[in-house]
Amino acid sequence: MRSIKEWQKVITEYAVDHGFNWTPGDIDTLLLRIHSEVSEASEAARDENKEELAEEMADIFIRLVNACEVMGIDLEDEVRKKHDRNLLRGKLHGRKRK
Numbered sequence: 001m002r003s004i005k006e007w008q009k010v011i012t013e014y015a016v017d018h019g020f021n022w023t024p025g026d027i028d029t030l031l032l033r034i035h036s037e038v039s040e041a042s043e044a045a046r047d048e049n050k051e052e053l054a055e056e057m058a059d060i061f062i063r064l065v066n067a068c069e070v071m072g073i074d075l076e077d078e079v080r081k082k083h084d085r086n087l088l089r090g091k092l093h094g095r096k097r098k
Contacts, residue, residue, distance in 0.1 A: 004076035008069040011062050022070045030067040037063050 002010065015022070022030060041056035068075040 004065065004079070005074060007061075008065045008075060011066050012069040015066055020066075022066070024071055027067065027071060030063070030070065034060060034063045034067065 037056055037059040041053055041060060044050075044052035044056050065075060068078075
């Protein structure tokens with residue numbers, strides 16, 4: 001099984017090979033593409049289409065790891081650090097729920 005870092009490299013190499021030569025200056029476009037995939041996943045969830053939802057979730061991951069690689073972010077390390085911080089938080093944090 002590949003690590004997240006390996007996926008970052010494989011997916012970005014594929015993107016470059018297919019003419020998507022993103023640079024850090026393209027971060028707004030990359031984030032909008034992630035947003036688009038999240039919107040498609042939301043639509044699939046509303047339609048209760050689990051197969052389509054699964055595919056859109058994969059698209060979100062693909063766009064995310066590509067953006068991270070372009071920006072020089074080690075997503076695997078960042079997820080690990082964030083999870084470690086989350087373990088120190090109480091059960092509910094952030095905004096109060098009604």
